[in-house]
Amino acid sequence: MQKEGKVVPLAAAIDRGGRTPLPCLPVLLLQVRDKAALQLRQGLQDLFANADDTLFEMADKAFDRCDQHLYFEAMRDLRLKRKSIERGFLDIFYDTFARIGQVDLLAHLVEPGKLRSKAQLERAAAIDGMVARVLSRDGLALQQLGLRLQALLDRPLHEQHNPLGPAALCGYFLDAGCNLGVGLRVKLILLKLFERYVLRDIDVIYGEANQLLAAAGVLPELQPAPRRRAEDRRMSVRRGPANPGQEVGADAAGQAFFASVQTLLAPLRGQFAPRLQAVAAAQPISTADLLRLLSHLQHYVPATHEADDFELDQQLEQLLLRVSVRSGTRRRIAVADEDMINLVGLLFAFIHDDDNLPASLRALLARLHIPLLKVALLDRGLFSRASHPARRLLNEIAGAAIGWECGGEGLRDNLHLRVERIVQRLLDDFAEDVGLFAELLDDFLAFGQDERRRNELLEQRTRDAEEGRARALQARQQVQQLLNQRLRGRVLPLVVVQMLVQAWSQVLLLAWLKQGEASQAWRDAVQTLDLLLASITPPHEPQALLQQVPGLLKALRDGLASVALDSLATREFFLQLERLHLRACAAGASQPDGADQPLDEVLVGEDIVLAIAEEPACAPRHFADGQAALLRQVQRMRIGTWIEVRDEEGPLRCKLVARIDSSDRLVFANRTGMKVCEWSSASLAQALHRGEVRVLDDGLLFERALAAALDGLRL
Template sequence: MQKEGKVVPLAAAIDRGGRMPLPCLPVLLLQVRDKAALQLRQGLQDLFDNADDTLFEMADKALDRCDQNLYFEAMRDLRLKRKSIERGFLDIFYDTFARIGQVDLLAHLADAGKPRSKAQVERAVAVEGMVGRVLSRDGIALQQLVLRLQVLLDRPLYEQHNPLGPAALCDYFLDAGRNLGVGLRVKLVLLKLFERYVLRDADIIYNQANQLLRAAGVLAELPLPPRRRAEDRRMRARRGPVTKGQAPDADATGQACFNALQTLLAPVRGQFAPRLHSATSVQPVSTADLLRLLSHLQRYVPATHQADDFDLGQQLEQLLLRVSVRSGTHRRIASADEDMLNLVGRLFAFIERDDNLPASLRPLLARLHIPLLKVALLDKGLFSRASHPARRLLNEIATAAMGWECGSKGLRDSLHLKVERIVQRLLNDFAEDASLFAELLDDFVAFNQDERRRNELLEQRTRDAELGRARALQARQQVQQVLNQRLRGRLLPQVVVQMLVQTWSQVLLLAWLKQGEASRAWREALQTMDTLLVSVTPPQDPQALLQQVPSLLKALRDGLTSVALDSLATREFFLQLEQLHLRACATSSELPPGGQRQRLSDVLVAEDIVLAIAEEPACAPLQVADAQAAALQQVQRLRIGTWFEVLDEAEPQRCKLVARIDSSDRLVFANRTGMKVHEWSAASLAQALQRGDLRVLDDGLLFERALEAVLDGLRRRQVQ
């Protein structure tokens, strides 16, 4: 019989805030629980560390503005509630463990007959798929754990009531996140992240628990469950450091990928052999020796501002020639290593001429040729794993720098200095330990997140300002329209026309902007204007006018107060309005004296009323020719976040599409910092694209684009 214990880790007790009573469980079971809690805590931390980036990428790719706002709000909500979700998850986990084996078998019947919403059904389907994948992968280890827990508890424990089962872990996460104010789509994304960062490591929890119980003699005769394949382990590892002086086992996928590439690279072999005609024998240089030669050359990579006279092929050839002369043996590079040299060389040749990259970035990235070549020689997984730290670092730098200014102004900003420091650090410190790339990647991602958030804030302000401007323009045009409908072509008192155009138009604008065209405030403002116009138009029935005047005066006074009209001007207007009402009810013999008659003269509104500061779209819509139809379709398909390069200026300028204002047919562009720099209408942008005044940049991942271009070139060469 195991001893009972109430000892729990201090960290766990703090997390639960002392709210839960300590369970009276066997010590072995407490140890299983605490080891599992540590692993789950780490998985949750990884989940939330990566959730921000995932949601931002989804917002960046979203075509609809509502979807973008949805993901941005989810990012904010997740940041605010992260700690409470982590704490709630562990609280539920501890509470379930405290009641292990004491579950009411009829409890599930209470919810069985309840109708479920569409969202609940979709969530249940997603969870079912996640649970199925864990069971197919780690089912044997989980079954052994259930058997051992039954022996330890001395009572049956069904798999669905196992607190460490995948279904239970999913339930903990869903329960802990109930107060998240996000929709179904975001919840499904979070479930996918939960699978990637928590359930992916479920085998660690099960194996640790099985090892602990097996060592204590609980069903020690059970055979060890099969371990996951080494490839799965490598894919799961956060980092894959390479021990200095020891090449790692090539991952099967990476080796297979490189083997396929060697067929394409075979025709270009023979470029790295020293010209020794008197050598009696040929001996290939080992990969370890080649790495040492590259490390020697790495120290002499010139700075970007120096003359570009450093050719890696020539430098290697000279070193091999020197080694061959000293040894008396013709030394050459092995075929596989030469293929890798050719492949990486072609990748960097593409990078150096890729005009999607800022001109100032290309020479910086070119200095990474030798470090990336050494990584490729050490780990061929560089070509098969998109998550490889060296590959990701190159992609992250290229993506972050997409909006760099090509002129001298962009050379000394914080991002440029950061990239310079990363490149120099790799040249100075990288020998054969690839974990340096992972360290620099983490550092750069953290730096870039801070900078990206600042830029996003400015972009959002630019968007809000442009949307506000468009809405104000739309409101002004609507007010102009209703004023012209009621005033144009009519003979009306000058004082009333002036008040409606100069002051009441502001009341209408305020009502439209604040509450919209369908609002009660807008309708009442229009009704007040119509009543005013009727009241000053003779002939009038005095009795009817007396009934209208009190409510009219009150509505006018309330409206003028809302736009803060000067009290003296308000008083003067009401005095004149009183005279107009008297005139409307009077006969010609009862008209006011001549001076007053002059003040109350009528005017013919002969032209359209144009309110002050009426703005037009920056680029008026143009007639679209048939030849421009394709360019216009391209413009209509553009997503928010697409990068452009403007070529019709003194220096090329890079800008990003940050807002599409449909109401005024405007596309707004900002620079990398989020400041507005250009705007076009859809038709004028299509014309500019067709003329070549600007071009769309390919902001796809750099390594992937380079590799695809190199392979296409090799295939064409092979066909020829």
């Protein structure tokens, strides 16, 4: 293991702990300590590996932006301090062993005088619950370990002095993470993760420690505590029925389906081992023997990057010839088994040619040909039950990976690696227990749920951003239209035009975006604009103007304050406005002092544009009448539809995440939820017509493959 910076490898840390002066500790105790340290280190690594996903899930479920920010900051802080927490935990653990029996390890957790705040009370309650659950499961093993440590040390060792007690371990974790800048909620989440990934397997530490001490003669008469392992429960499910052969063909619906298909499969018979089947005396091998042959071949399935020269029919023919030579009897495959081989072969031929799937995924799924064939031989229900675990696993993998981009070097992301591990696990471990598919399906669904939730959150952010952009564009166009209606073609004071275009337009935008065009705020802002223009246009009755000006000035000040216009600019505008009002009142009479200074005026001769207009990336073009069907297809396209875009850099797969009706934009994002392109309805229909884009079929893979196989047989 290479060193990264100042991170000390675990072996070095254990050696360092071993060099601590411990004149009173026997070698057996050091062995117990070191074995426990390895297990605890692994548990902490699992904790931190899953903390990101857990905190991301909490951020996803949070309704408040502040809560989301809290969880995202906690994720960042945890990544930065992960190594120091791991090292701190082990350092405290080693130090505690050095002083075993000398200090009360629970004192800082249970002293009532220190539990004053609500946060400390909640933390203590959480720890008490965790400790109680561990003691209820593994209390006997812990008690035996305490007795053996007491005998080994030859002095009393109270429960609170045991460095491997659950409360002591919680204390190490809290002390190691004391500098973590997170709040109580995040600390409680981390404690739950500590229980799940460290305390969950504490019985392994207790069991190994007891076994080591008992083998060395420390209280060997104590009866070992019963092992509690989640793997034991999973193995009992995985082992299934005692006689797997009883499950073969047990599904009546599956049997009926296969019987109805056998007539269609008859023309395909004779493709496997034809030289042997030509001999009338050839005896069929049993399904169980065929399964053993397939299990043998399963371990020789080549990797995806190797040459594809592995033909199942040729491999079976060679094995049958070898079996015939050894037994001295001509052997062949039974008719029903051969029909099943042909049917599954048709399914995988469809998968091999299905360009709706990325090429890298097709190469991976092709390696599952033999495992799926064995499932079909064992359980006809594969074809009649949509909930069959092998069938669902194939569908879930295909559905999750449809967004892979073909031909790229960056395919080996977490999803790709997970699918590779599933395929390899089936090739290595699958014999005749279909329960392995159920186990892998559960694991993949849990993994897919986390990734899907993460991607959906990013998609929602993309969708919100695009909808906000469209709404802002619509508001800007409305304000531009209003200003042009009021100002275009008129000669107005420059100071008024500048204020309306630069500042009051923002007041109008804010009112439209926040409350809408029909709101009172919008109507008030428009009315203020009209009053302002009317107030500076001579002639005016002085009395009428004096009645309007106070309300107008208040409305202007409130509006400009809402958009935080610079105070100096605001003061200068109102000084100029006062001169304009005085000029309007004079209306040709002798003007008061200071009102005769010329004011710059401007002719608004062109349309006012508040900002560069944002047009869709692909603006609508001329659309031929003959392409109306494609336009209707685009208009009916549902959110979540996958497409493939062909360009010079290679195919790009993306899915529809937002449809902006106000600006006729369809926004597409990649598998991670990041926006990659957008079209109008017409331009996307034209791209489909030219073949630059195609819609992918993301239906269930097994169902599509089976339907295609049956259609091909009926031709």
